[in-house]
Amino acid sequence: MFQHLFNPSVQHTLDLIGIFVFAISGSLLAVRKNFDVFGIAVLAEITALGGGLLRDIIIGAVPPAAFTDLGYFTTPLVAALLVFFLHPEVERIQVGVNVFDAAGLGLFCVTGTVKAYDYGLGLTASAALGLATAVGGGVLRDVLANEVPSLLRWDRDLYAVPAMVGATMVVLCIRYDALTPLTSGLAVVTAFVLRLFAMRYHWRAPRAWHRRSTVREEESS
Amino acid sequence: MFQHLFNPSVQHTLDLIGIFVFAISGSLLAVRKNFDVFGIAVLAEITALGGGLLRDIIIGAVPPAAFTDLGYFTTPLVAALLVFFLHPEVERIQVGVNVFDAAGLGLFCVTGTVKAYDYGLGLTASAALGLATAVGGGVLRDVLANEVPSLLRWDRDLYAVPAMVGATMVVLCIRYDALTPLTSGLAVVTAFVLRLFAMRYHWRAPRAWHRRSTVREEESS
């Protein structure tokens, strides 16, 4: 019932923007890894749609939205082409890309949580799937590029926490019957702003206490 | 309705051949990575069945064919045993293996597209899933072996493009009501021959324009 929290066409436009910026991040990594044009397109598709794909398979919403909405499928290809031809320019505006990526993170953690709840999952599970929707594409991107997922690394600015906060706000709103376009918009903005602050002030999460000094430091750099 | 495009027993035999050659490629990589006999069997199974498994999970055809047809399951084990005992001989006929692998690629991109369409997906999504069926197993193989998927690397001969052409031919035939055993056979042969040409003449796809010279070249070699 919450499926269309916002006006459907507004929601769809926001989704496409989120997909586009995630696809840009996948394409940029593909260029850095020296992939060819098809490798760039594949990584763009998987980064942009992977999180939602995982969520839809887990909640049983098959075929997943990624395969039923042509706009979802073609948007990453546009991003891949753009990076293919203009990647030095795109890299130069990396800060701008990061801001949009933060917006995608905020949006997807909220819509992912709502969709999971609509399919009958509990509150905690819905929040976990909202988080998976937001960060899953980036993890698949890094696995395919044969890198340690930047989500897991201690030397990266907080990424999961803003999405967790957004997803938690949504399930609290659902719990107390207060989920409206306004409150869910607030959750999107909170996750978005938290991620911006995390990038600006390089917020990081702690590693395990008493980490042995014998660990190979170079692996984390 | 298109499910059995060819005579069912012909189709099944072709499927088993495709599964067998994909399993050979997985087994050979496992030997090169120094895996033990069980690692060889696991990689053979996943290379051979992974693409169809992904497709079936995405279109909601569960349990997937890989788990309902005993022949699909045992064929990769035969391939793994063969490579385990005879891998120098199998490596020596690598060219022959590559020809069969190209045949598997052509076959699976066509049957994958048809099956996805039968499950109600749109034309573009069906073609995308046909491609995923054909190349998905190889990507899972490389991810499990902790290598950059050869599908994505610029220094490998074209692999995705022949499958894309085959899948596109199928959806065009469906669109214009012209999908017959003859036309789909033609799509298989086209993808197969394109892949043979790509290997023979080392066709490659371009990397991003104006790639920065600072990129680490050794990563791509």
Next chain:
Amino acid sequence: MFQHLFNPSVQHTLDLIGIFVFAISGSLLAVRKNFDVFGIAVLAEITALGGGLLRDIIIGAVPPAAFTDLGYFTTPLVAALLVFFLHPEVERIQVGVNVFDAAGLGLFCVTGTVKAYDYGLGLTASAALGLATAVGGGVLRDVLANEVPSLLRWDRDLYAVPAMVGATMVVLCIRYDALTPLTSGLAVVTAFVLRLFAMRYHWRAPRAWHRRSTVREEESS
């Protein structure tokens, strides 16, 4: 019908123990890889729940148990916190952890096989899914940590074989109408003890015959 082979609350407690020890193994690898506290939690969740998640998605049991049982979800977080604060102590009792991990392996290969059979899969496919349940989480753990799955490496003590034996015993019992709490308990114990022996006496599986000497040995060390 076999779903609750043991008393439901006994079964649930055993499941939670298995999930807990698998989560410990994921957390320890995360600490060794220098992940932050959220990376430790993510790897704990995926190691503990990944195998069952794969099985449930393949047999069509969605949403998977991992997302419907709050205990399944929170147990790995407890394990992650424990390792986060006490990992030198946990590493010191590594032998104890390994014994519990062997118990989890034995338990999950049996319950995974039974659940797959309950969802209508054939005997061979059920055994294969039982094996996947038991070892799948560890494979996902290693893939996310960007390492060659220890399941596949020849220089690790046998891990898949004990699970295969346990799963095979279960399907033989089903085939001959002899699946009781006693016989399935026996299958659990057999897999458990075999794994203990494999660790104690460093049982290993052979690599391919006539392996070429040119293979890079350092990759396997």
